[in-house]
Amino acid sequence: MEHNILVIGGNGLVGKTMIRILKSRNPHLSVFVGGRKGKNTGSDLKIDVTHPETFHIIKENKIDLIILSVNDKEDHVLRFAIENKIDYLDITKPTPDLVRAYSIAKNRDVQSRIVFSSGWMGGIVNGLAKTIADKAADIQEVKLFVYYSVKDLAGESSAHFMAENVAKPFIRYQNNRQVPIKHFLDSENFNFSFGIGTREAYNFDVPDLYILNQIENVPNVSVKMTYNSKFITWLLGAFQKIRLFNILSLKERRMIFGSSGKGDQSVFEIVVKSNNEVRKLSLQSTKGQAELTALSAVLHTEELLMSPHENKVYFSHQLHQPSILMDKLKAYETINIQSVS
Numbered sequence: 001m002e003h004n005i006l007v008i009g010g011n012g013l014v015g016k017t018m019i020r021i022l023k024s025r026n027p028h029l030s031v032f033v034g035g036r037k038g039k040n041t042g043s044d045l046k047i048d049v050t051h052p053e054t055f056h057i058i059k060e061n062k063i064d065l066i067i068l069s070v071n072d073k074e075d076h077v078l079r080f081a082i083e084n085k086i087d088y089l090d091i092t093k094p095t096p097d098l099v100r101a102y103s104i105a106k107n108r109d110v111q112s113r114i115v116f117s118s119g120w121m122g123g124i125v126n127g128l129a130k131t132i133a134d135k136a137a138d139i140q141e142v143k144l145f146v147y148y149s150v151k152d153l154a155g156e157s158s159a160h161f162m163a164e165n166v167a168k169p170f171i172r173y174q175n176n177r178q179v180p181i182k183h184f185l186d187s188e189n190f191n192f193s194f195g196i197g198t199r200e201a202y203n204f205d206v207p208d209l210y211i212l213n214q215i216e217n218v219p220n221v222s223v224k225m226t227y228n229s230k231f232i233t234w235l236l237g238a239f240q241k242i243r244l245f246n247i248l249s250l251k252e253r254r255m256i257f258g259s260s261g262k263g264d265q266s267v268f269e270i271v272v273k274s275n276n277e278v279r280k281l282s283l284q285s286t287k288g289q290a291e292l293t294a295l296s297a298v299l300h301t302e303e304l305l306m307s308p309h310e311n312k313v314y315f316s317h318q319l320h321q322p323s324i325l326m327d328k329l330k331a332y333e334t335i336n337i338q339s340v341s
Helices: 013-025 052-060 076-083 095-106 125-131 156-165 208-215 230-241 250-257 289-306 322-330
Strands: 004-008 030-035 044-046 065-068 087-090 114-116 139-148 170-174 177-181 188-192 197-203 220-227 266-274 277-285 313-315 335-340
Touching: 004 013, 013 030, 013 289, 044 052, 052 076, 065 076, 065 289, 076 087, 076 095, 076 114, 087 289, 095 114, 095 208, 095 313, 125 139, 125 208, 125 266, 125 277, 125 322, 139 188, 139 197, 139 208, 156 250, 170 208, 188 220, 188 266, 197 230, 208 220, 220 230, 277 289, 289 322, 322 335
Parallel strands: 004 030, 004 065, 030 044, 065 087, 087 114, 114 313, 139 220
Antiparallel strands: 139 266, 170 177, 170 220, 188 197, 197 220, 266 277, 277 335
């Protein structure tokens, strides 16, 4: 069966990477690129998420699946996909936007597959956590530790989110109780794999906090992050302690978080506690965050195209059998995975 796929934001870093991986693995697919500078010719479509009147071209090209790789703050694309019964996969939303979009979708009459894939690195953490627990229902705590390199080739969306939200509190979960916290506080020493070693890791907001507690019913969830530079990590913690982020302008905060290198590894570690046993899964993407996020989105896309999932709202990890998702990630040449008790 022929499928027409539209990647809105396909000219961005993650979008381009996603299209490259998707086409290399599925050369039969018709992939369209949507963006504000599109030409409405061939596979290049002019679509502006802030102007829904540009969406008519989606129906004209008989799009089966929309992949959203750009920030759509008003959820215009989500509403359009639901109204027109088009499958939808969103990899962009920070936690507050995800919660709002999920509320919109679950209260609508959905007659297509609506998939939110905004968790860390394309929404794979929640599925991987289940692979290292004997029974998902027995999981009492999940801790996610993120290693971020300033040398990594990164898009601007995550940097802009940090700049906009670094001074605002967010929520982690302790015994199902919401605990307000801020980025770059409450340091914890953690021994990272792949030769990185022990680093101080600080509070960090990703949608997995909400998804693991509110969707997967894990009572204790936390996320902490460290930079490859110990000095930068310490400095950001110091800035938060003295509340410097509160007085800096948005432009100044964007300058602090907006650096992007030419490429480096990305690593995250999932620590799962269940029935008095602690297990850890470590994942390394030697090509960095963009490659891993794009690969995850491609795996979700392939699952939607190949499997008869019913029409409803999903988080991306719910599309997969956890062990099969693990095997697909392991099979990718730039991904390394280790797990230990």
